[in-house]
Amino acid sequence: MADAYNPSPTMIIFFFFFFFVIPWATALPDEVLRQDIAGLLRTDPESTSRASVDYGNLVRETPSAVFHPTTIDDIISLIKLSNNLSTPFSVAAKGRGHSVRGQAMAAGDGVVVEMSSLDGKGRVGVRVSWNPALGFFADVGGEKTWKDVLEATLEHGLAPVSWTDYLYLTVGGTLSNGGISGQSFLHGPQISNVHELDVITGTGDFITCSKEMNSELFFAVLGGLGQFGIITRARILLHKAPSRAKWVRLIYKDFSKFTRDQEYLISLDSNGPNYVEGSLITDNSPPNNWRSSFYSSLHQSKITSLLKSNQGLLYSIELVKYYDDLTSSTIDEELVTMAKDLEFVPGFIFKKDVPVIDFLTRVAIGDNHDNSEAHPWLNLFVPKSTILDFNEAVFAQIIRRHNHTTSGPILFYPFNRIKWDDRTSAVIPEEEIFYTLGLLHSSMPDEVEIYEKLNNEILEFCEKSGMKIKQYLPHYKSKEDWVKHFGSKWDTFREMKTKFDPRMILSPGQRIFNSI
Ligand code: FAD
Numbered sequence: 438m439a440d441a442y443n444p445s446p447t448m449i450i451f452f453f454f455f456f457f458v459i460p461w462a463t464a465l466p467d468e469v470l471r472q473d474i475a476g477l478l479r480t481d482p483e484s485t486s487r488a489s490v491d492y493g494n495l496v497r498e499t500p501s502a503v504f505h506p507t508t509i510d511d512i513i514s515l516i517k518l519s520n521n522l523s524t525p526f527s528v529a530a531k532g533r534g535h536s537v538r539g540q541a542m543a544a545g546d547g548v549v550v551e552m553s554s555l556d557g558k559g560r561v562g563v564r565v566s567w568n569p570a571l572g573f574f575a576d577v578g579g580e581k582t583w584k585d586v587l588e589a590t591l592e593h594g595l596a597p598v599s600w601t602d603y604l605y606l607t608v609g610g611t612l613s614n615g616g617i618s619g620q621s622f623l624h625g626p627q628i629s630n631v632h633e634l635d636v637i638t639g640t641g642d643f644i645t646c647s648k649e650m651n652s653e654l655f656f657a658v659l660g661g662l663g664q665f666g667i668i669t670r671a672r673i674l675l676h677k678a679p680s681r682a683k684w685v686r687l688i689y690k691d692f693s694k695f696t697r698d699q700e701y702l703i704s705l706d707s708n709g710p711n712y713v714e715g716s717l718i719t720d721n722s723p724p725n726n727w728r729s730s731f732y733s734s735l736h737q738s739k740i741t742s743l744l745k746s747n748q749g750l751l752y753s754i755e756l757v758k759y760y761d762d763l764t765s766s767t768i769d770e771e772l773v774t775m776a777k778d779l780e781f782v783p784g785f786i787f788k789k790d791v792p793v794i795d796f797l798t799r800v801a802i803g804d805n806h807d808n809s810e811a812h813p814w815l816n817l818f819v820p821k822s823t824i825l826d827f828n829e830a831v832f833a834q835i836i837r838r839h840n841h842t843t844s845g846p847i848l849f850y851p852f853n854r855i856k857w858d859d860r861t862s863a864v865i866p867e868e869e870i871f872y873t874l875g876l877l878h879s880s881m882p883d884e885v886e887i888y889e890k891l892n893n894e895i896l897e898f899c900e901k902s903g904m905k906i907k908q909y910l911p912h913y914k915s916k917e918d919w920v921k922h923f924g925s926k927w928d929t930f931r932e933m934k935t936k937f938d939p940r941m942i943l944s945p946g947q948r949i950f951n952s953i
């Protein structure tokens with residue numbers, strides 16, 4: 438009787454490559470694989486599956502390859518190559534993949550560009566300069582994180598003025614959205630604090646742009662969801678870095694007082710705080726969470742007792758005033774003056790005094806997030822005129838009803854529209870003051886539907902009641918929804934796409950021009 442077939446290790450390796458590796462490698466057309474840059478494409482399942490997940494853990498789209506450029510020219514060659522094919526492949530820049538709904542993914546024959554590969558020798562890095570027209574500024578590679586920017590600029594005693602709460606996000610990634618945090622009311626979002634950009638467009642052209650030079654591209658790219666080009670350098674405005682921060686939290690039982698005080702604080706301009714945010718406290722969104730551990734256990738239990746006596750819902754203002762040696766003798770008095778008319782619950786004011794770097798790096802989840810969790814986040818901008826109704830329906834009813842399922846920070850704080858440049862692609866409500874809601878859920882993957890139901894209930898309520906909300910970090914499934922989202926900006930957005938990415942190559946994961 439013949440022996441049972443027993444394959445040798447060499448045969449096993451051959452079969453593995455034949456059936457698993459080669460099919461991946463050949464998903465791109467031969468023309469691509471024959472080019473010099475082909476050596477920078479990784480088609481192995483480990484690389485492509487890493488590019489098929491993001492922080493949200495909600496969407497999975499596997500690209501045909503992951504591109505690891507070492508120079509700007511590599512990216513230009515890749516995009517030109519795609520343009521030269523009768524059927525172009527899509528190209529998605531990936532910063533840190535901190536999107537939550539596949540925005541940095543590229544399905545099918547698409548290629549994901551791993552921007553962090555650029556971060557080597559010969560690159561701009563973070564370069565601090567000064568000139569009489571702009572003052573101090575930093576030229577920063579689009580692949581750099583805001584943490585890199587902070588560290589490098591602080592060495593010169595300087596820092597950007599507008600941040601995100603969490604700094605392990607790339608400059609290219611946040612400038613493609615907006616980049617918001619508690620400083621935005623005063624300085625505008627990050628997209629309001631950029632002097633100049635280097636961009637590789639969807640046609641593979643390398644263009645330097647600013648408000649004065651190639652301004653169409655400049656404004657299109659800012660908040661442009663990666664649709665018009667890949668940002669390879671941003672020139673960012675810098676100020677003298679403050680050294681310390683008085684960091685204060687105030688607790689409210691009453692929504693009207695909470696928002697009235699937030700609006701008062703953001704009206705104070707340079708005499709007021711440097712940072713204002715706000716959040717809800719519920720049983721499942723406790724005072725301390727992954728975004729920030731601020732309170733001692735004693736203070737936590739004091740707040741928890743108040744929470745129980747207020748039907749499980751409190752509001753909290755977080756404010757910061759920077760100071761340095763010159764202002765250290767007056768800062769406490771300034772804070773007292775600032776807080777004297779505020780209507781928080783008496784005795785519920787909590788303070789810290791920290792180095793500014795500790796405050797700015799307070800959200801310290803690092804670059805390694807927990808892949809076993811999903812993050813079905815919802816981020817909205819809500820016009821001021823509707824916040825009382827929004828509170829009644831969304832906070833007091835919908836979220837309270839879902840309290841056993843909501844889990845994670847719930848942010849709610851205001852911006853001044855005047856600090857946003859209407860020429861950018863970012864979309865905000867048409868009112869002078871609007872609020873941002875950040876519903877930052879964490880969920881087990883098999884419970885995502887419960888959170889999506891909650892998110893949809895909120896969106897449906899806004900739709901039915903005619904509230905003119907806008908999504909931040911938007912995600913839609915249909916073209917009609919995108920057209921509605923952009924409103925009066927849609928025609929320009931589409932025109933810019935035709936001009937700078939006519940073959941619809943860039944950032945397909947946003948599903949704007951390639952939505953179903
Ligand atoms: P990616 O997710 O990799 O990419 C996002 C989009 O931009 C994709 O479409 C991609 O193709 C495109 N893109 C990436 N790089 C470039 C580039 N160089 N040029 C052009 N397009 C590019 N946002 C805030 O505004 N404020 C916050 O405080 C804040 N906190 C956050 C905290 C956490 C824990 C997380 C996960 C996200 C947070 N965000 C915040 C959202 C964040 O701004 C977005 O996720 C954004 O996409 C940045 O992430 P990224 O750099 O990883 O970009």
